[in-house]
Amino acid sequence: MKRHHIFDTGFYFYSIFALTNGETNLLFKRRENADGKLCMDMDSVFDKTQIYDTSVCLFECAKDSGCKSVFHARDTGNCTGCAASFDISTQPSGQDEGFRYYMQQRCTEGWNNLANSCYYITEQNMNASQGLETCQALNAYPVTVDSEEENNYLKALINSKYTYTDDVRAFFIGFTDNETEDAWAKHGTNDQMIFQDWGISEPNGETRENCVAFYFPSDLKWVDLSCSIELRMICEMEALA
Ligand SMILES: [Ca+2]
Ligand SMILES: [Ca+2]
Incomplete structure (x- = not known):
């Protein structure tokens, strides 16, 4: 305690x-x-x-x-x-x-708590902008993974709830290089990515792939992929303090 x-x-x-x-x-x-x-x-x-x-x-x-x-x-x-x-x-x-x-x-029912944050994985697949809107409608934002601890926690959370299927291949997280190719920032801000966990040879999609996801086939390492692919989005909000 x-x-x-x-x-x-x-x-x-x-x-x-x-x-x-x-x-x-x-x-x-x-x-x-x-x-x-x-x-x-x-x-x-x-x-x-x-x-x-x-x-x-x-x-x-x-x-x-x-x-x-x-x-x-x-x-x-x-x-x-x-x-x-x-x-x-x-x-x-x-x-x-x-x-x-x-x-x-510290977190609303159905959300998961680590340190000072609460996390929620959307029930449906959706494209990245729908994911952004869904998080915002929940008073949250697409998750910004800032540390190895947070990254490991989210991977464990995904593994505890899902197994790999055609419908569940990857999970959006809150980074994009839409504004400037290869300058990864948090959705809707200029805040730069400060931690990364790219899979082998990722990111590799250049201007075709501007969103980031945990990817099941590579042990949930990160990939860049198209923002119009439909995946579950992970939302984050501050925990009650
Ligand atoms: Ca890109
Ligand atoms: Ca890629």
Whole structure:
């Protein structure tokens, strides 16, 4: 578990913790001065005693799909999981000394989280400009792969969901050299490609091939190909922080 940062909303201080439960990357926000009402409307999903480490209390919540917030009473070591995800403007009331943590998924359902980004692979094949529009309609952008870690993550994500067929040959990512041949930039910007993973003898399409994709037949290494070919597009947006 990593403590990210502390910020001040003007009323309360919150600490942010990120915790991974194996499938979902979660954020816990802490209200520093919480009163100790255990759960709203008696909606507790578990009550554990003698838990003196906050990380352990949060992890109990992360493991329990019904748990959306916890109250951790420092002095008694009681860790109570609650079904409600409290709005941070809601003021709990009660007596126990402790801290309340609110859990949030960092990515929308159906999106995949790595670090500070969320990723989505379109359900349909489409040409690159339709892919750009689809990402934008989702408040996202065609994925810009900027590191080996991100590249490896996306390859693993594709391999976990797809196998190579005629319908699933490659996946668009967010680079093009439409503006200037061989000057690869992020779609719709002048931002240059800073990481690359070209397959053998790629890019090779000159002005006929101005879009980039993970290509199944070459172990998902990158190829340049025509922007009018229809493939799934990978979209990216920032994760909730
Ligand atoms: Ca080109
Ligand atoms: Ca090519």
